[in-house]
Every structure is written in structure tokens, then in C-alpha cells.
Amino acid sequence: MRGIKASPGIAIGQAYLLQKDIKIEKATVEDRKKELARLDEAIAASIGQLKRIMDKVAKEMGENAATIFDAHIMILEDPEFIPEIRSYIEKEGTSAEYAVAEVVKKYAEMFDAMKDTYLKERAADIKDVGNRIISNLRGQIYDLSEIPNGTIVVARDLSPSDTAQMDKSKVEAFLTDEGGKTSHTAIMARTMEIPAVVGLGDVTHQVKDGDIVIVDGNEGEVYLNPDNDTLSLYMKKKEEYEEYKEKLKSLTTLPALTRDGRKVELEANIGTPKDVEAALSNGAEGIGLFRTEFLYMDRNNLPTEDEQFEAYKKVVTSMGCKRVTIRTLDIGGDKDIPYLGLEKEENPFLGWRAIRFCLDRPEIFKTQLRAILRASAYGKVSIMYPMISDIEEVRKANKLLEEAKSELRSNGIPYDLNIEVGIMVEIPSAALTADILAREVDFFSIGTNDLTQYTLAVDRGNQRVRGYYNYFQPGVLRLIKYCIEQAHKHGIYTAMCGEMAGDPEATKILLGLGLDVFSMSASSIPLVKDVIRNTTMEEARALAEKALMNG
Numbered sequence: 001m002r003g004i005k006a007s008p009g010i011a012i013g014q015a016y017l018l019q020k021d022i023k024i025e026k027a028t029v030e031d032r033k034k035e036l037a038r039l040d041e042a043i044a045a046s047i048g049q050l051k052r053i054m055d056k057v058a059k060e061m062g063e064n065a066a067t068i069f070d071a072h073i074m075i076l077e078d079p080e081f082i083p084e085i086r087s088y089i090e091k092e093g094t095s096a097e098y099a100v101a102e103v104v105k106k107y108a109e110m111f112d113a114m115k116d117t118y119l120k121e122r123a124a125d126i127k128d129v130g131n132r133i134i135s136n137l138r139g140q141i142y143d144l145s146e147i148p149n150g151t152i153v154v155a156r157d158l159s160p161s162d163t164a165q166m167d168k169s170k171v172e173a174f175l176t177d178e179g180g181k182t183s184h185t186a187i188m189a190r191t192m193e194i195p196a197v198v199g200l201g202d203v204t205h206q207v208k209d210g211d212i213v214i215v216d217g218n219e220g221e222v223y224l225n226p227d228n229d230t231l232s233l234y235m236k237k238k239e240e241y242e243e244y245k246e247k248l249k250s251l252t253t254l255p256a257l258t259r260d261g262r263k264v265e266l267e268a269n270i271g272t273p274k275d276v277e278a279a280l281s282n283g284a285e286g287i288g289l290f291r292t293e294f295l296y297m298d299r300n301n302l303p304t305e306d307e308q309f310e311a312y313k314k315v316v317t318s319m320g321c322k323r324v325t326i327r328t329l330d331i332g333g334d335k336d337i338p339y340l341g342l343e344k345e346e347n348p349f350l351g352w353r354a355i356r357f358c359l360d361r362p363e364i365f366k367t368q369l370r371a372i373l374r375a376s377a378y379g380k381v382s383i384m385y386p387m388i389s390d391i392e393e394v395r396k397a398n399k400l401l402e403e404a405k406s407e408l409r410s411n412g413i414p415y416d417l418n419i420e421v422g423i424m425v426e427i428p429s430a431a432l433t434a435d436i437l438a439r440e441v442d443f444f445s446i447g448t449n450d451l452t453q454y455t456l457a458v459d460r461g462n463q464r465v466r467g468y469y470n471y472f473q474p475g476v477l478r479l480i481k482y483c484i485e486q487a488h489k490h491g492i493y494t495a496m497c498g499e500m501a502g503d504p505e506a507t508k509i510l511l512g513l514g515l516d517v518f519s520m521s522a523s524s525i526p527l528v529k530d531v532i533r534n535t536t537m538e539e540a541r542a543l544a545e546k547a548l549m550n551g
Contacts, residue, residue, distance in 0.1 A: 001203060001206065001222040002221055002222075003197040003199045003201070003220050003222065004180055004197065004198050004199040004220055005197060006174075006185065006186035006189055006190070006196040006197060007195055007196035007217050008195065008527070009215075009217045010195060010215065010216055010234060011152060011172035011173035011194075011195045011238070012212070012213070012215075012235065012238060013172035013213060014148070014150055014151060014152065015151075015208065015209060015213050016147055016151040017154050017204065017209050018154065018155040024134065027095040027097075027098055028093050028095070029093060029094065032089055032090055035089050035096050036089055036096075039086065039089065039099075039100075039133075039137070042096065042133050042136035043076055045136045046076055046132045046133050046136055047073055047077075050069050050072050050132075054066045054070065067274045068125075068187075072128065072129050072132075075125065075126065076129060079300065081103070081107065085099050085100055088102060088103060096137050100133050100134055100137070108123040108126045109123075124157060124159055127159070128159035131159070147166060148170065149169075152172050152173045152175060153173070153174050154203055154204060154207045155174075155175075155176050155177075156177045157185060158176060158188075163185070163188040163192070168194070171192075172194070172195070173194055173195040173197075173213075174194060174195075174198075175197055175198075175200060175203050176200065177199075177200055177201055177202060178199065179198035179199055181499070185198055186198055189217075190521075193245075195215050195216075197215055197216075197217060197220050197222055203222065206224060207224060212224075212231075213225075214231070251283065251526050251529050251533070252283040254529070254533070256285075256518075256529050256533070257532070258536055258537055258540070259535065259536045262511070264511065264515065264516060264517065265286065265516065265517045265518070266284065266517075266518050266519075266520070266528060266532075267285055267323070267517060267518070267519040267520075268282070268284035268287055268519065268522045269289040269519055269520060270290055270291070270315070270522075271291045271294045273311055273315050275522070276315055276318040278522040278523070282522040282523060282526060283525055283529065284525055285323075286322040286325070287315065287322070287324040287519075288325050288501075288520075289325060289384075289445070289519050290315060290325065290327060291327060292308070292328065292330075292368065293330055295308055296329065296337060296340075299339075301339055302339065302340075302367070304367075305370055305371045305374075306371075308367070308371035308372075309375055312324075312326060312371060312374075313374075313378050316378045317378050319379060321380060322379075323382060324379065324380065324381050324382070325381075325383075325384050325445065325495070326372050326375075326382070326383060327385075328355070328365070328368055328369070328383065328386065328397075329357070329358055329365070329368055330353070330354045331353060331354070332348050332353020332357060349453070353387060355385050355388055355393050355397060358397070359393065359396050362400055365397075365400055366407075369401050373404060373416075373419065376419050377415050381416060382422060383419060383422070384445055385397050386424045386426070387427065387450075388424065388425070388427065388437070389429045390433065391437055391440060394423060394437065394441060398421065422441050422445055423441050424446070424447045424497070425444050425445070425447065425451065427451070427454055428451070431451065431482060431483050434485075434486035435486045435490075438487050438489070438490035438492055439490055441492065443487070443493050443494065444493075444494045445494075445495040445497050445517075445519070446480055446483055446494065446497070446498060447496075447497060447498045448476070448498030448500040449498045449499055450498075451476065451498070452470070452471045452498075455475055455476050456469065456475070456476070471499075471500045471506070472547060474547070474550070477547055477548050478548060480510075480513055481513050481548065484513055484514045484515060484516075493516040495515075495516065495518070495519055496518060496519065497519040499520075501515075501519055501528075502518070502521055502527075502528060504524075504528055504530075504531050507531040508531060508539065508540045508543045508544075509540070509543055509544045509547050510544075511544075512537070512541040512543055512545070513544045
């Protein structure tokens with residue numbers, strides 16, 4: 001079977017089929033106050049369990065991995081979510097279990113409908129929290145800590161709670177029907193350094209408990225009940241990969257330097273200040289993308305300038321003298337944030353989002369710009385505008401930036417007078433006018449996720465056309481090449497913060513095209529560094545030239 005390679009590595013073990021769908025029949029109750037009390041007890045029990053799991057994960061996998069459970073506790077303390085369940089019981093007179101199931105279904109469907117892959121997969125958080133409350137209401141909390149040794153866990157999907165309860169020493173790999181590279185199964189598997197293949201479609205129907213399974217997380221392949229020759233081949237591959245992993249650990253403090261002396265920078269993409277720990281431990285030379293929209297989510301009002309400043313300052317001071325590139329708000333019609341008044345759009349990826357939203361709501365934009373500028377007094381900060389399509393948008397954004405600077409100066413608040421300002425190149429029109437844009441910015445950062453889908457007319461969240469999404473296509477590569485050439489011609493650098501930057505299979509091509517900075521998820525840094533340190537620019541240029549012609 002072939003699926004999505006979510007976490008690298010090779011595993012051989014016995015299948016353990018995890019069945020966990022909780023079905024709730026509608027039931028009415030006579031004593032609604034008693035039902036509300038049951039709900040309160042179940043919520044209190046759920047919070048206590050999550051805090052214990054969070055402590056366990058923090059000790060075993062680090063604070064960064066434990067942040068997932070912070071998000072789950074926030075859902076249970078959310079001023080809208082729980083009151084809505086209570087209201088459902090009071091109005092409809094149903095059991096607490098049914099009220100939880102109905103409200104969870106509503107919220108999960110809302111997230112499932114979103115185009116943004118990361119947000120779409122957050123529906124799993126809501127479902128996991130709902131299942132936990134219902135399990136507590138029924139007194140049926142299951143224990144995954146007792147799974148057998150040498151287990152390949154097979155499930156429709158895995159929640160963070162599932163993975164956190166498992167004994168890492170007993171689990172060899174994860175296989176799921178659902179999920180993608182940014183699903184929690186994938187994130188937790190990479191954190192735990194456990195091989196995983198996701199998006200297999202119907203692996204739960206193909207596998208039986210006790211089946212012998214080979215999982216190749218490097219290639220996204222799964223072998224069920226293999227013959228002896230296949231088993232021997234993969235036992236050898238597994239041994240070789242374990243040796244390779246040990247070698248990667250020694251690269252953390254070494255530079256990303258080709259064999260013939262070309263130096264590039266490897267930076268990390270982060271979503272919250274808590275992600276800095278993983279970035280530094282994997283040898284990141286900076287933060288190439290700080291996604292600031294997460295400061296605006298899971299709340300009922302806009303974050304204040306001071307709240308934003310504190311978050312940015314925490315990242316900047318944690319990184320010391322290393323560069324932190326902060327992307328301004330990239331929000332749009334596919335991300336449901338009620339207090340922003342965003343309307344549902346037919347084509348949200350082509351709609352009112354990112355820089356378009358910010359230019360139309362200057363009061364929100366300038367608040368963020370002031371917060372970023374204030375943080376720049378504490379380290380090396382760059383500002384990056386997303387979704388730029390032409391030079392006029394850059395000029396309008398810079399005009400608001402100058403107003404923000406003026407406001408800080410008039411109040412005697414310090415900031416970096418030489419702060420760099422760059423743009424994300426993710427729309428073909430921006431790539432094709434790179435010669436014009438390069439004259440008025442300090443750097444480019446290529447967002448290959450959107451650039452690829454816009455260039456190839458492929459919705460990357462649509463499973464039916466996923467096979468057409470290919471950043472190695474010559475049309476995409478030629479746009480990347482032109483951006484880099486024009487940047488260098490005008491004396492600025494080019495970074496890349498899309499998924500392609502962290503793909504070891506793309507590393508040599510990007511080197512050959514002249515990319516200066518690779519920014520990626522922290523766990524990919526050692527893999528990409530290893531490729532760079534084992535190639536020459538001559539090899540890289542030859543491969544890039546071939547790819548430009550043949551894909």
C-alpha cells in the first residue's frame with residue numbers, strides 16, 4: 001500500500017488495530033440540572049487527565065510537544081464551546097453525551113470545511129476533546145499504555161491523547177486511513193521519531209490484529225504479511241537507517257556547507273514561541289517564518305499590541321543574534337474567526353486574505369506592525385508581507401509601516417531603524433515581476449505551497465487532484481529560478497519557506513538554482529543539511545538544469 005510519508009524511518013512489527021468510534025444515540029432526560037452536574041464533573045475530570053498527560057509528554061518529549069494539550073485544555077475552558085453544550089442540555093433536555101456529540105459535530109464540520117490544511121486538521125482536536133468528555137460521562141476511559149511490544153498501531157486517525165498515552169518503547173510505527181503531513185499523527189510521530197504513513201484510505205479494513213507489517217516512512221510504503229525475501233531486505237534497510245540517524249545527530253552544530261564551499265542558511269518555520277526550542281535543538285540558524293495568525297485564533301477578540309509584542313519579543317530574545325522573520329497576518333475567508341467579520345467565500349484562496357485583508361483593515365495591520373517594530377529593538381528582526389501580487393501592494397504596506405514607525409518615534413519607543421522588509425512570492429504574478437519587486441524590498445521568501453497550486457491550478461487540499469500537485473514541475477521551477485536570478489541581480493537574497501524547502505529530494509535542485517536560505521519544520525533541518533554537505537555545486541547545477549527541462 002502507498003500513502004503519505006508523514007514521519008521518516010523503517011519499522012517492522014505486528015499490527016494493533018485501534019477501534020475507537022464512539023456512537024451516541026439521542027436520549028432525553030427528566031432532570032436537566034442533574035445532567036448539567038454530570039457534564040461539569042466530566043469536564044473537570046477531562047481537564048485533570050489532560051494536565052497529567054501534558055506533564056508526562058513534557059517530561060518525555062519536551063515542552064514543545066506538550067503544547068498540543070494546552071490547546072485541548074483551552075477548548076475545555078473556551079467561553080463559547082462549553083456554554084453551548086450546557087445551553088443544548090437546558091433547551092433540548094437531552095443527555096449530556098448527546099449534547100456533547102452534537103456541539104462537537106458542529107465545530108468539527110466548521111473546521112473540516114476550511115481550505116487551510118493546518119486548520120482543517122484541527123477538527124481532530126475538537127473530536128478528541130469531545131470523545132474524552134463522553135468517555136468520562138460513561139466512565140469508559142481506555143488505556144493505551146498497555147499495548148504489546150513491537151506494535152504497529154493502525155487506526156482511522158490518531159489523536160494527540162492516543163499517542164501521548166502510548167509507551168514509546170513499545171510502538172514501532174503509526175498507520176492511518178486519514179491525515180496529512182500537518183496532521184497531529186504526523187507531528188507527534190516526528191516528535192517521537194516514530195515512522196508513520198498516513199492517508200492510506202482503508203488500511204483499517206486491510207489489516208487484522210497480529211498481521212506482520214513493514215512500514216517504510218521514507219517512501220510512504222506499507223507491506224502486509226511480507227515474504228521472507230522482503231522481510232530480510234527491510235531488516236537490512238532498517239539497520240542502515242538507524243546508523244544514518246546517529247550520523248545526523250552529529251551535524252547539529254556544523255554549517256550547511258557544500259563539499260566545494262558554498263554556504264547556505266537553514267532556518268525553521270514556527271507557529272508559536274514554544275516552537276523555538278525544537279528549532280534550536282535541530283540546529284536552526286534563524287527563524288525563516290513565524291506564522292503570526294495563531295495569535296489571533298482561539299479567542300473572541302483581537303490580540304492587543306502588547307500581547308503581540310510579548311510573543312514576538314519572546315521568540316527574538318530566545319534566538320539571540322539569529323534572524324527572526326515575522327510574517328504579517330495571513331488570514332482569509334478559509335479561516336473562520338468570527339470577531340473579524342470574515343464572510344464565507346466561494347474561492348477563499350483567491351479571495352480577501354493576507355495582505356489584501358490587512359490593507360483594507362489598516363487599524364489591525366498597524367497594531368501588528370508596531371508590535372513587530374518594538375520587538376526588533378531586542379534582536380535581528382525582518383518583516384515579511386504575504387500574498388503579494390504586485391508592487392502597489394508593497395508600496396501601500398510600506399506606507400503604513402512608515403506611519404507605524406512615526407507613531408513609535410513620537411512616543412520615544414525604540415525599534416531597529418534598519419529593519420529589513422521582504423515579501424512572500426506565492427502568486428505567479430509576483431514571480432513574473434520579480435525584477436520590479438526586487439528594487440523595493442530587502443529579500444524574497446518563496447512560498448512553494450501556494451505558488452505550486454496557483455501555477456498548476458491544483459487545490460492542494462483536494463484529495464481527488466492531489467496527484468497533480470508537484471513542485472518539481474518545470475513551470476514551477478522556472479518561476480523559482482527567475483525569482484532567485486532577479487534577487488541576486490538586485491543585490492538581495494532569496495529564501496524559501498514552503499514544504500519544498502524541507503524536502504531532501506528537492507535540496508540539490510534548489511541549491512543548483514541558487515537558493516540562499518532554506519526554511520522548514522525543525523525536524524527536517526538535519527536531513528537537508530546532510531544532503532547539502534554531501535554534494536557539490538557542480539552536481540547541483542547539473543541536476544537543476546535537467547529538472548528545468550524535464551521536471
